[in-house]
Amino acid sequence: MTRDEAVALLDAVDRSRGPQRRRNAAMLRLLLHNALRVDELLRADVIDLGRHPGREDVHDTLTIRRKGGRRARIALAPRTVESVHRYLEHRAAVEDCDQTELAGPLFASRTGLRLTPKAVWVLVRRTAREAAIESWAKLSPHSLRHTAITLALDAGAPLRDVQDFAGHRDARTTRRYDRAREDLDRSPHLRPNQVADTH
Numbered sequence: 021m022t023r024d025e026a027v028a029l030l031d032a033v034d035r036s037r038g039p040q041r042r043r044n045a046a047m048l049r050l051l052l053h054n055a056l057r058v059d060e061l062l063r064a065d066v067i068d069l070g071r072h073p074g075r076e077d078v079h080d081t082l083t084i085r086r087k088g089g090r091r092a093r094i095a096l097a098p099r100t101v102e103s104v105h106r107y108l109e110h111r112a113a114v115e116d117c118d119q120t121e122l123a124g125p126l127f128a129s130r131t132g133l134r135l136t137p138k139a140v141w142v143l144v145r146r147t148a149r150e151a152a153i154e155s156w157a158k159l160s161p162h163s164l165r166h167t168a169i170t171l172a173l174d175a176g177a178p179l180r181d182v183q184d185f186a187g188h189r190d191a192r193t194t195r196r197y198d199r200a201r202e203d204l205d206r207s208p209h210l211r212p213n214q215v216a217d218t219h
Contacts, residue, residue, distance in 0.1 A: 021167045025153050026052055029164075032151035040130070042107040044143055047127055049100040050082070051140075051161055055168035055186050058137050058161040060084040064126040069104070082126075086187045094185075137161070169197040 021029070030052065033045045050056050061084075068083040072093060079095040086092050096104070104126075111128070112119040125134040140161045148156035165186075172182045173194075183194040 021153065021155075021159070021163060023171055025148075025151070026164075026167050026171070028151040028153060029147055033147050036147070036150070042103070042110045043127055044147070046100070046103040046107040047140065047143065048147065048164065049097075049103045051144075051164040052168055053097045053100045054082075054094055055165045055172075056084065057087075057165060057187075058140050060086065060187075061161075062125070062127065062135055062137065062140070065124060066108070066122045066126050068126065090187075092187060166197065169194065173198045 030045075030048060033041070033048050036044065038044070047061060050061055051058070063085050064082060070081050070083065070093075071078055072081050073079075074095070080101040081093050081095055083091055083093045108119050108122060112122055115122070124132065127135050129135055129139075144159050144161055144164065145156055148159045153159070169182060169186050172185060173179070177185075179191055179194060179198075182197075183191050186194055186197075188194045
């Protein structure tokens, strides 16, 4: 998706009036803001949320299980944190407990079971259709991951950082998401202070 389509998708889920709107908004933000794979999203438990220090600040985090069972702690964007907390506050009210007493899957069905990938596929396409995204019928949870990675590269984030963000073992996998990788204007010899300019 384009950046505008991604914004439209989130606007559409925020406008939704369904009983699971808070949960759905939190899930779509995690997929789109953190480039999660659908199984990383669905395997997360409430206990995997936390707060951890970085070099300069303390971050709200989610610990996920990457491909091959690797565990990774990811920092969450402020809007994602707000969305997750709104969902958990509502869920605690429905379950008549304190938010700190919630347990089990982070994203649960009405019956408390872990959601299925199919449910997320349906959510993505339904929301994309409501957002009037022309390609809605071709979108999947991976489309949100793809969008997040591509937009990060388009914004100029260093390849190594985007590789970590995406959880790719090999930088060549990350490079496949770079729409500008064949842009001749990006050739290093065209930049000031390169060896080619000084000799």
